[in-house]
Amino acid sequence: MRSTGVGRPKVASRQIIEDAAAELFLENTYSGTTIDQITNRAGVSRATFFNYFDAKSDLLWFEVDRAIDSLSEACVREASASSVATLRSVLLEIAADFDERRVPLALTQHEVMGATDEVMQSGLVRVAREAKVFGSFIAERHRRPEDDMLVCVAGNALAGAVAAAWVAWARAGIGRAPLEGYIRDSVDVILPGIEAALAPGGD
């Protein structure tokens, strides 16, 4: 993210660290791998690691983080009439971008990673972030405060549904059907209820 061309150029690319980490996680599990081991393999100092990542757990979820980034941006961009329908289409659109090669390690290699509390906890942070994105979107479209209960209910429930879809998709193994279908099936369970509640007089 260098703005100008001035200054020392990056050599320790994010990618190198991510790759080294992925290798080590598969060899020794997530919690069995220390940041020192990762930086050693990547040929980078420990301090540099923290220039690129805020936490060790970021290495597990970068695909998901990027997806949520996309989601957040798309939510700002889109401006169709029904917010719920928009949300649905944005979600599916982003899901369509996710192919086999971008399944998060933490989900597919669930067994290998050891379903540590650590791993789960860092995943939950992503779900919560997504809930917040949903909530903000709905709040804005429906002129409700961000901390409105219905807004939070909708955001949380949606994020929970999406998380379940991700997990089911990842667990499906090689040859899995596209993520899109999973998302649609899960989200459609609760979207109608949310739409009804958000409709004027639905309170």
Next chain:
Amino acid sequence: MRSTGVGRPKVASRQIIEDAAAELFLENTYSGTTIDQITNRAGVSRATFFNYFDAKSDLLWFEVDRAIDSLSEACVREASASSVATLRSVLLEIAADFDERRVPLALTQHEVMGATDEVMQSGLVRVAREAKVFGSFIAERHRRPEDDMLVCVAGNALAGAVAAAWVAWARAGIGRAPLEGYIRDSVDVILPGIEAALAPGGD
């Protein structure tokens, strides 16, 4: 939880540690308080702390943990016909037990605690645990596997809704209406959709 009367009797009660912690959290925020400070004030050694609690964050959520314990037990006990209606009534029953004096510190004193990632993360673990309880209950009643996607969707969405209700309730401040109403309003947004999806042929 001593089974027999034999052995050294407990002196450091859980309660003493909880109280010392609550004081310190309000004085210095959650993250500004170390376990050493807590054990010092409680007059207990650091090692003893970990005899009673698995983590510092357990001190923030014991009310919630107990509520989820009740929920889990109640789910096992109840055996009515419609699982969704049962879930709803169990939830409301347990909510009715929560009065003003049992609002979790982490939620009411949200500002004082500093909305640290730490605090949020440990709260998310509780939401996830609740989701699992819901999921197990639904799975059993509907003869579905625990990792069935619809089961997870339902569990996660419900837990998300309940979490939103808790937060809204805690934020409402002194004189807040009973938790029960919050739970009902939030859960009823999504329960119909779940019920429909779970109904035979609703897949």
Next chain:
DNA sequence: GGCTAAAAGTGTACTGAGTCCAGAAATGCC
């Protein structure tokens, strides 16, 4: 070439949570 500013990387020391474990202290029972 040398100087400077800026960005990237390094080294080191620190805090604090959580783990481990051996052993001390307090009890009931014989």
Next chain:
DNA sequence: GGCATTTCTGGACTCAGTACACTTTTAGCC
């Protein structure tokens, strides 16, 4: 008194994450 059992303690350890001063590499400018 001895004995098993439980609680409590002390100390050493690992590791994530923070802070900060310092060095290195580049571009641009003179």
